[in-house]
Amino acid sequence: MGNSYAGQLKTTRFEEVLHNSIEASLRSNNLVPRPIFSQLYLEAEQQLSSLEAGSRADNEEEEEEEEDEEGSESSSPPVSYQMKPPPEGCCTTDGFCQAGKDLRLVSISNEHIEVPSGFLLVGAKSPNLPDHLLVCAVDKRFLPDDNGHNALLGFSGNCVGCGKKGFCYFTEFSNHINLKLTTQPKKQKHLKYYLVRNAQGALTKGSVICWKGAEFRGRQSSISTCSSTLFQLPESSGLSGSTSSELLPAANPSAPAGTQQTAATIDHIPSTAVFSSAVYNGKESPKQQLMKNNLSALTRPSVLGTLTNSGPPKKRHKGWSPESPSSTETWNLQLNPQAPNRIKNDGGSLSSLPHSALMGPASSPMVGSGEPVSVPDNLLKICKAKPVIFKGHGNFPYLCGNINDVIVSPLLYTCYRNSQSLSRAYEQYGTSTIQPISEEMQLLLTVYYLVQLASDQVPLIEDLEQIFMRSWRESHLPEIRHYQQAVPQTFPQVPSQIAPVTSAQLPWLAGLAASSCNDSVHIIECSYSLAEGLSEMFKLLIEGKLIKTNYVVIICASRNRAIDSCIVITGKYQARVLSESMLSPSDYQKEVSYQLVTGKVETLGSFFSTLCPEGDIDLLLEKFYQENQGHISSSLSASVNKPTAVNGTGTAVCTSYEIERHQIRPFQLAVAQKLLSHICSIADSSTQNLDLGSFEKIDFLICVPPSEVTYQQTLFHLWHSGILLELGLEKEHLTKQRVEQYVMKLDAEAQIKFKVFLQNSMQNPHTLFVLIHDHAHWDLMSAMHSLYPQTELSTGLVDRLLNCREVKEAPNIVTLHVTSFPYALQTQHTHISPYNEIHWPSSYSNGVDLYHENKKYFGLSEFIESTLSGHSIPLLRYDSSFEAMVMALGKRFPRLHSAVIRTFVLIQHYSAAMMAVCGLSQMKNYTSVETLEITQNLINSSRQCPSGHGLMVVLRIPCTPLAAVAYERLYNVRERLALEDNFEIILGNPNSGITIGKHFVEQLKAWQKIEDVDWRPQTYLELEGLPCILIFSGMDPQGESLPRSLRYCDLRLINSSSLVRTTLEQELGLAAYFVSSEIHTEKAVVNDVLESDPEKLSSTDNEDEEIATEGSTSEKRSPMKRERSCSHDSASSSLSSKASSKTIRSSLLITAFCTESSPPQVLSNNTEEMTNNYEKQKQKVDRGAQTTISKHLPPVTEQLDTKQNIKSAQISITSSSSSPFSSSSSSSAPTHNSFILQTSQCSMTKASKQPPIVFLPKLVYDIITSTDSSGLPKSSSLLPYHSVMWASSFRPLMSKMMTCTEQSLYYRQWTVPKPIHMDYNNRNEGRMDTFHPRRLLLSGPPQIGKTGAYLQFLSILSRMLIRLTEVDVYDEEEININIKEESDQYYYQPGDTWPDLEMFKKMPFDYTIHDPKYEDASLICSKLQTLNNEDRSLSRRQEDMYTCRQTTRMRLSKYAAYNTYHHCEQCHQYMGFNPRYQLYESTLHAFAFSYSMLGEEIQLHFIIPKSKEHHFVFSQPGRQLESMRLPLVTDKSEDYIKSPTFTPTTGRHEHGLFNLYHAMDGASHLHVLVVKEYEMAIYKKYWPNHIMLVLPSIFNSAGVGAAHFLIKELSYHNLELERNRQEELGIKPQDIWPFIVISDDSCVMWNAVEVDCSGDRKSDYTWTERNVSLKQILQHIEATPNVTHYALIGMRKWSSKTNSAEMKEPFSCCHVHDFIMLNVDLTQNVQYNQNRFTCDDVDFNLRVHSAGLLICRFNHFNVMKKQIAVGGQRSFHIKSKVSDTSVSISPAQYICAPDSKHTFLAAPAQLLLEKYLQYHSHRFFPLSLKNYRHPVLSVDCYLNLGPQIAVCYVSSRPHSLNISSSGLTFSGLLLYLCDSFVVASFLKKFHFLKGATLCVICQDRNSLRQTVVRLELEDEWQFRLRDEFQTANAKEDRPLFFLTGRHI
Secondary structure, eight states: GGGGGGOOOOOOHHHHHHHHHHHHHHHHHHHSSSHHHHHHHHHHHHHHHHHHHHOOOHHHHHHHHHHHTOSSSOOOOOOOOOOOOOTTOOOOTTBTTTOOOOOOHHHHHTOOOOOHHHHEEEEEEETTTTEEEEEEEEEESSOOOTTTTTSSSSOEETTTOOOOOOOOOOHHHHHHHHOSSSBBHHHHHHHEEEEEOOOTTOOOEEOOOOOHHHHOSSSSSSSOOSOOTTTTOOTHHHTTTTTTTTTTHHHHHGGGGGOOOTTOOOSSSSOOOOEEEETTTTTEEHHHHHHHHHHOOOOOOOOOOOOOOOOOOOOOOOOOOSSSSOOOHHHHHOOTTTTTOOOOOOSSSSTTTOOOSSSOOSOOOOEEEEEEEETTHHHHHHHSSSSSEOSSSSSSSEESSGGGGGGEEOOHHHHHHHHHHHHHHHTOOOOOSSOOOOOHHHHHHHHHHHHHHOTOOOOOOHHHHHHHHHHHHHHHHHGGGGOEEEEEOOOOOOOOSSSOOOTTTTTHHHHHHHTTTSEEEEEEEESSSSHHHHHHHHHHHHHTTSSSSSSSEEEETTTTTOOOOOOOOOOOHHHHHHHTTTSSHHHHHHHHHHHHHHHTHHHHHHHHHHHOOOOOOHHHHHHHHHHHHTTTHHHHHHHSOOOOGGGGOOOOOOOOOHHHHOOOOOOHHHHHHHHHHHHHHHHTTTTTTGGGOEEEEEEEEEEOOOOOHHHHHHHHHHHTTHHHTTTTTSSSSOOHHHGGHHHHHHHSSHHHHHHHHHHHHOOOTTTEEEEESSSSSSBBSSSSOOOTTOOTTTTTHHHHHTHHHHHHOOOTTTEEEEEEOGGGGSSTTTTSSSGGGEEOOOSSSTEEEOOOOOOEEOHHHHHHHHBBTOSSSEEEEOOHHHHHHHHHHHOOTTOHHHHHHHHHHHHHHHHHHHHHHOOHHHHHHHHHHHHHHHHHHHHHHGGTTTTOOEEEEEEESHHHHHHHHHHHHHHHHHHTTTOTTTOEEEEEESSSSOOOOHHHHHHHHHHTTTTTTTOOOOOGGGGGTEEEEEOOOSSSOOOOOOOTEEEEEOTSSOTTOOOOOOHHHHHTTTEEEEETSSSSSOOOHSSSSSOOOOOOOOOOGGGGGGGHHHHHHHHOOOSSSOOOOOTTTTTGGGOSSOOOHHHHHHHHOOOOSSSTTGGGGGGGHHHHHHHHHHHHHHHHHHHHHHHOSOOOOOOOOSOOHHHHHHHHTTTTOOOOEEEEEETOOOOOOOOGOOOOOOOTTOOHHHHHHOEEEEEOHHHHHHHHHHHOTTTTBGGGSOOSTTTTTESOOOOOOOTTOOOHHHHHHHHHEEEOOOTTBBBTTTTTTTTGSSTTEEEEEEEEOOTSSSHHHHHHHHHHHHHHHHHHHHHEEEEESSSSSGGGGGSSSOOTTTSSOOOOOHHHHHHOOOOOOGGGGGSOOOEEEOOSOOOOOOOOOOOSSTHHHHHSSSSEEEEEOOOOOOOOTTOOOHHHHTOOTOOOOOOEEEEEEEEEEEEEEEEOOOOOOOEEEGGGGEEEEEOTTTOOOOEEEBBBBTOTTTTOOOEEEEEEEETTTSSSOOTTTTTTTTOBEEEEEEEEEGGGGHHHHHHSSSEEOOGGGGGGTOOOHHHHHHHHHHHHHHHHHHHHHTTTTOOOOOGOOOOEEETTTTTTEEEEEEEESSSSHHHHHHHHEEEHHHHHHHHHHHTTTTTGGGGGEEEEEOTOOOOOHHHHOOOBOOOOOOOEETTHHHHHHTTTTTTOSSSSSHHHHHHHHTTOOOOOEEEEEEEEEBBOOOGHHHHHHHHSSSOOOOOOOOOOGGGEOOOOOOOBBSSSSHHHHHHHHHHHGGGTTGGGTTTTSEEEEEOOOOOOOOTTEEEEEEEEEOOOOOOOOOOOOEEEEEEEEEOTTTTTTHHSSSHHHHHHEEEEEEEHHHHHHHHHHHGGGTTEEEEEEEEEESSSSGGOOOOOEEEEEOOO
16 A cells, blocks of 8 residues: 555545545554544544644654654654664665665765756754765655644655665665665654755754744634644654545645745745745646746745646545546646636736745636535626636635636735735844734735725736835834835825734724725625535526626634634626736637637627627628629729829829838947947956956857848848958858858757857857847746747747857857846846846936937837827827727626727727728728728828828737638728738748738839849838738737838737736837937927836946936826727727718818929919818817817827818828927917918828827737836836745845836846846855856847847957957157268168177167157267257147057967967966966065165065966075076087076056067066065965066166166176076086066067078069067077177167168167176176166166177167057156145256255155256256257266257276267266266366256265265356256155356
8 A cells, every 4th residue: 555555445534434444544653543433534633633733743853863763753652673684785885775885974075966857955864873864865845844833744765875775764775875774764753954055055953844834824722824733743752644634625724835944045036936836626637737837946845746647645645635537537628728717827926826836826726625616607608707716815715516617726825825924024123023914915915905995907916016015014013114115195094003904803894995986896704615605606697696706705703713704706807807917928829729729709800790780891892892893993092102103294293201220329339339349348257257368259159039031131131231341251252142141040940050159169269159039038947947848949049049058168159138128037046147248228317318319219118108198199099999898898798808908809890991091981880980980091091102102001910710710801892992902911920921912012122223133021021111900910010110101000919818017018119219310209208218128228338328308207207097089998089980971972082282392382272272171061060079189180189070171181280399209288279371281291200200109909008007106107017027036035126227227127136037047056055156157138128229239349349359369569760861871881681680790890879769759869979970950849739749659559479478368278387377276376485685885785576377387496405596507608408598587566466568478479488577565465466377486675766777787786786696606516606597588567569570682683682571479589699709808789669660771781880778698707897777767778778888888789670669658667656745636847856956845746856857858958058959060978877858858978097989079069967976996187177168057966965065065066167056956855865956057
């Protein structure tokens, strides 16, 4: 028996109890089983005992752990238990299973364990291993819920160690896992804990398994909301342990409806989330069977049966009732389309959707209790509707009999239960003082809510949830007032402090509340059980006493137990809407198809035919066709203009037709730039998720829904954007087949195209692939959990393709989701980071137009705005006469789906309207005013244009079979009325293309000037100007755009019962429209854009732009709902119903006769005539209809017959001030002068200047137009999407003022995906890494131009990638070329590779500076120069020289140096940024050496990464740094650079080009960054694998001279150390390599010039320049013969303007800059000046030359320098020391008189000196200004005195090389920090002009005087006291002092 039982007992109460009792007896330890009859008849007794047990369980719960440990669950002594011996050879070790696999939690916590669907991992306790838990997989049906209930008896488990499955007995299982028990194995005793994964993914101990009842329920007095038999008794306590569960089918109705989650176990799901299973007579429905498997192991819904079970439960499966048919029958019933009570949809639709439940409500009947209630026969026939019963609190009785005529839903029960749970948001306040809202209060509030509903309103569960929320807050939580936001007052007022309602008061209070509602809510009070109330309700229904009643509330309340309740929807309209809303989209389609196929709708057709007194409409049509066959065509088609082919004959042609060409609007560009900035921020983040620097080009794939029109539309946009050519993906001659490679329809063939895309992405790692998912909300079905297996293949395709592992892991794929309705992608489990969302920006901010658009967008908010008071034309309307007819027919035909009825009525209306317009005036009575308006304008539109342009009417019919019926019917009517050339009827099916008649194709070709013979329109946009009815079918629009000629959007047939925000907004999105902004739309619409979602689209970046002004909003717009004008509601409208057919006929015959360009004077007679005609008509109307005509006729007015006639006559009466949106308020008649005849302006042109008019179902209209107190439309607060649910009913309200970003955060907090949603499994215990780093979301209103925006984004992204592979390099000609001596002597041939030492020694040194960066520096004179007095004044602004330097953009070569933004696979390790490893370890080493000039020991610090330690020598032991290894001169290696490279840098930790991996072509090299102490940390962070040389802190404010000085001195000291070290190894000192490289941090690329001297003459040569690696250049230079004899070696700076003459000499003896090789051995006694900030390299070059050393420049090599806008010399800012204000200080203020009160500056004295001399040296050397023949004599130093003063450098050192100064007279003398080598006799060799000036600069005033005395300066120079100056430094900053004098 038990699990093995497969028998089939009869389904009677007695046999069931007998069967259960016998089985329980066999299992029980107790010898006396409970008698069967007491089970049957003594239920009351049992209730009492369970009450006692329940209270005891409450008290004992705290001691659960101890009880279990001691085995004291029962009062009986434990029975000794003998275990079965284990099989031979198996493992018996504790903690291991018999197969020898480890089961201990500590051992396998990090292992991946396969858990079958429906199983949970739990921890078992072994008595022999008290400190360990053993991991087991157990079927969750056999585990209890949070309250300790609903665990099926028995066991089903798997071994997670060896994988053995199917253990049906816990005894067997405990043996297998070696529990070695001494007592009988019990799952309650040994299965102790749930196991959960923590944030690190490891398995850990979770909450205790609650084997006993939990205490927290809404009612503390009784044990549960469920019946009192809920708690299981302890198994050995006298009564059989199985007893209490036997009666559960009768006694426990609420438990099976769903189970709650253990909040402790599942932290990230709110405790209020309830996962309810719908129940069909105690069995799961087939859909639930499918869904059940999808539930994650984290949730534990009770499972109430199995699909194949056709008899009683196999083992006390709860919820199986004897009255229920077998599940096999249920299954058949579900497949039978006739069955009206199929299992319904998964939630989300109007008021019946379990928004907080996983499963949808089930149809009748629910699990019942107590005596059964018989549903009367013929209930549907009598009542004309199926009552919908919402189960409320407590017990619900069985239903039997005619159960097909009622529907039972658990939705309200779920809502009540959710509202009794506290939200996580409020748990911080502690639950001890906060009680949930009581059940009595819930029910009373529900009654209040139902009472205030109008007769045409339907209850919404969201409303009820908000009422509960508000009541709970106001009544119980004064302590969280600060947390609240203002709650809109849209719900019935409830006093804030209410005394608790008792169950005894409840019926009386409910009755009192219902007494005022004219019996629309009826209260039935019953004393014993709900059964009697339901029986009474059915009786009243049958007797017809509830005709006026929409809602029956049944309450069963008594003093000693909790209330039971249910609510029955008896209103025919409400019941129909609610029952239909339970259908899923596919069921809805099936139901309609079934009704069409089986002919059930024929009764409707026959009913319509009886309505028409003239007889059947078809007969009327046929008669009309026969009568008018001859002449109707002439009268009607005479007015239908032929295509423009006739314009050669002088016929008028419409000039207003123009197809919009592809152009980017400012909005689209702004959005594209936002997208780009988000991509850049992903790339810039430290996560290394996107390496933009490694991509060379862009490729993309656009995924669209499987709509042929959307597909073609996207191809069209792509073709015309030119993006494929711009990205270089395609060549000039683009074919459609090539374009199709880039757009993928998500249909069955998508996988092939997607596979190609993935292969391309893998094969091209340097291409960035952008995967664009357009219309991204369309298919969010999980690939794993397709709810409807019978649906098309495309279901779940998005998940299968876009979420596949290859896409997620590919580093070169970025996914961009594009949608107008992003809500379903903004859940708690979303893949998209909130930082990666881009929202369409708002056009207005504080009244300022942010983007100057020439078009105004009309979206949902503008449509809603038009319905408010003060607006001329409401754009949203409903048709009250249509609604009334539908409601009446709904009552007459209760078995027909309302979609069928609505469609047939609307088809009837359109047919009658067409007949009325064609002259059958009697048919006006059989259509509605709105439909007649649409039809008249459609038929007449093409006649108002010379070219036949007309309007489009979109008729939305979601159900495809109904759309086909409508098409067929309307097509036939059109044919009978001979209108086939007047307008087209198009059936728009998402799965097929567009089919239109040949006549209309020719018209379109003529209008669009298309020559192609085979052309057919493939998108709706190409139907521009075509008069047509587009029957738009398909359950959801899939992104199709509509043309500007759209005039009416008829949405009266949308599925109004399925109210979900996305569904509603996407239907209304069809009408979204751009209107030319030349038309001044209503002020309120323009100035106060209604910024509720989706149009309040703020940017993530610019939230501050979006501060709304609440005051102005309220002033501009009244919150009151507008009184509907006659155009709003057809009941009060008198649209042309009084016009005779003659009037209409005659008006139809008037045709257009002029073009738009014709001057109005020509038409004066006709105008006058028509005006008079109009006046007569007007008077007639004024008398009859009492209406007033405005100064102009709005294009779509209320359409009285006179207006229609005037329209037909093609007159538009306007005044200069009026616009199509002007308010019709003027009652004065128009004056004759104000008439302007525009007879030729076609309807299409007018239509394109105003948004379309939208007709909605009344239900939808009410929801869309009703707003809360903040102005937020009610539709915005609906559930956002079908496949998500609210995380809690206790959530704050949305607000109108929410920006899009705030809305996103709201949905991310308050919605969770259902298991069918593709994001359902994307959770990781609240960690952030569930976001995919390369996934973005672009959202914007429908039809606003998102496609153009993302195509533009691709364009600018491509440009940026190209830009990333390019740099701006300086491109300047060498300066002072004309000063060079033009010598005929050339020392080398142009093709020479290396300089010859002896030859080089003969080359004279070129003193002149040629580097263009020194264009503003002083010229250096030599005897070789021919000096003239030409003006070398500054050509650039002094301060802004940097910004004006000329640059060229260059593509980076493969040998470039890079900054920190470059990451590629090759140099990851070099950079030390490989994410798989931690940052490279490095150590800090001190390195000290003494230097006499500084007078102290210098201590430098090296930071040496572990990977670079091999370049250094360390002492053993101690690991002290001894030296840096140097190679030998004789070493030769292809893969090694001998010279260490030093790069001094400041302020460029991100932008400095320190990545030399590619430049060195992978060669081994030593590279040292020289940084200041305060920048050490930031450089180390960005360059963790680089060696750093950290300068002492005293140099923190020093310039580049200090860095060069220390590099050189350190290198020489190291050379000495290496010579000593290697001398011990037998190596000669001169063999150690003496060179180092000093490189700027902006050297980006290097080039080599190859000279070809193969010409005829020796002097002929050609040269080419190519990019080479730095390795090649350095190895070439290092290989120079006698290289150690050169002191300095450099190269040219690159310029595109280099000419051949400069290439003639391959080597020069001149200044070298930027990138030099320095021989530290030869230059031992020549130092850099450590104080210098500028020109230190020129100064050093002059010292080296004067010391007689060789400086060689290789002219065939050049270096490119990148323009870097930050750091370097620009990091020195000179500012006042006193104030913090950044006032600019002019260089004239850099010096002052000593002891003056001048403002001191916070800058080094040397910097002030150099800057002052650069800009103001003419104050010291007035004679020298532009006097180049008489330079300033500068001794031992070169200081820049500005470009207008020349200097002559001389060295005072003995034996130094100086120019011959014999013929020179100097205009000044500069003595800068003279040392002892400068003596008086040395100075007396030089001759000075009379009046020449002297400037002596010293460290202090004392030195100044000593210098004057020592050099005997007063002999030849005159000094004055006032000629003493100092730099503007404070004393502590050690200013420099100047003394000036004049030559005597």
